[in-house]
Amino acid sequence: GAAELGPYRHYMQKEIFEQPRAIADTLEGIEGVNPEIFGAGATAVFKDVRQVLILACGTSYYAGSTAKYWLESVARIPTSVEIASEYRYRDSVPDPHTLVVTISQSGETADTIAALKHARSLGMEQTLTICNVATSAMVRECRFAFLTHAGVEIGVASTKAFTTQLVGLFLLTLSLAKVRGQLSAGQEAEHVRQLRHLPAAVQAVLALEPQVIAWSEEFASKENALFLGRGLHYPVALEGALKLKEISYIHAEAYPAGELKHGPLALVTAAMPVVTVAPNDQLLEKLKSNLQEVRARGGELFVFADGDTRIASAPGTHVIRMPEHYGVLSPILHVVPLQLLAYHTACARGTDVDKPRNLAKSVTVE
Ligand code: G6P
DSSP states (O other): OHHHHTTOSSHHHHHHHTHHHHHHHHHTTOOSOOGGGGOTTHHHHHHHOOEEEEEEOHHHHHHHHHHHHHHHHTSOOOEEEEEHHHHTTSOOOOOTTEEEEEEESSSOOHHHHHHHHHHHHTTOOOEEEEESOTTSHHHHHOSEEEEOOOOOOOSSSOSHHHHHHHHHHHHHHHHHHHHTTOOOHHHHHHHHHHHHHHHHHHHHHHTTHHHHHHHHHHHTTOSEEEEEEOGGGHHHHHHHHHHHHHHHOOEEEEEEGGGGGGTGGGGOSTTOEEEEEEOSSTTHHHHHHHHHHHHHTTOEEEEEEEGGGOOOOBTTEEEEEESOOOGGGHHHHHHHHHHHHHHHHHHHHTOOTTSOTTOOSSOOOO
16 A cells, blocks of 8 residues: 555656665675575586576566577577567477576466477476575466565566566576586676676666656657667566557557668658667777667657767757666666656556556466
8 A cells, every 4th residue: 555655656766766775675685606606506507507598588588589699698608588478389499408597587478388389399408496485376386586586576567576586697607607517706796896886876777757757758659669779678668668568558669770771761850759778898889889879860769878888968869867887787777767768658648657557567377
């Protein structure tokens, strides 16, 4: 009830602001990289597997899509990510040396459980879940488990479950990297230090809320929006578009920015806001030229830019500066203002934020 909401208007807003605490709780007790946090015997299994297969739905699928970048670049292990409802009905080529990873807030999503069982029926016995509910079917079904400590998530649109899933997936990446000889002691210490600083870093991003509210007032009158990201931040763009469509009912889609000219550029007019995730990474210069393509067609840019990107506000280009660039963990920071943008836009449109029409928190039927 209202008492539990404290100063917040909705559970979604409360849950967005709980993220520093949720991440800290998820990291509690973790001092270094130890595969056995996933369960006894994980070290031997992690040494033996040749690839990772991630299965999930919805926002959890976008957490998995982000993890693919980490697993391939940091742990150097081939990774595929599949939407559970597709994988379970598709002919695929199984390899018994696969680590099957399911990601689920509830641990009860019917398609994800069915996809897990399907993978097992194909001879893939090594199963691991990143899950928020200790007593769930998913945790019972999987050999290994990492519990996110997001706490109960009530808002249908997932927020703190997503960022804590990313923390769990990064720990999985580091564990696989370590047992496979891809992680020096120095790199391990640096990654762990960055993880431990995350709650403070997310807190600093939450302080951007007033600037995001100012944008949301303009967004509330739109019927379409395009989200752009590249590389590691493409799944964050997808998640930002999903949040906006789920709760504000504005049609939104996400594209990897390099793909603009193969279709979505045809949609760009002055009536099309283009939200862009702009971290200061190796794709920055490419992204900037993509943004020029949008401006040249009159599209209005809303850019979440890291401090040193030299992307400046100008007519038709609005910029919110992110407090710090965060290397490979940057998606965990960049998703937060997109959650806030969806939330405040939905509030401005007066929708039922915590219970959007036609959607359920947990989809336990096919
Ligand atoms: C529903 C929820 C989403 C969630 C998805 C997967 O669609 O509304 O927020 O991402 O299910 O749920 P899971 O519990 O498996 O993460």
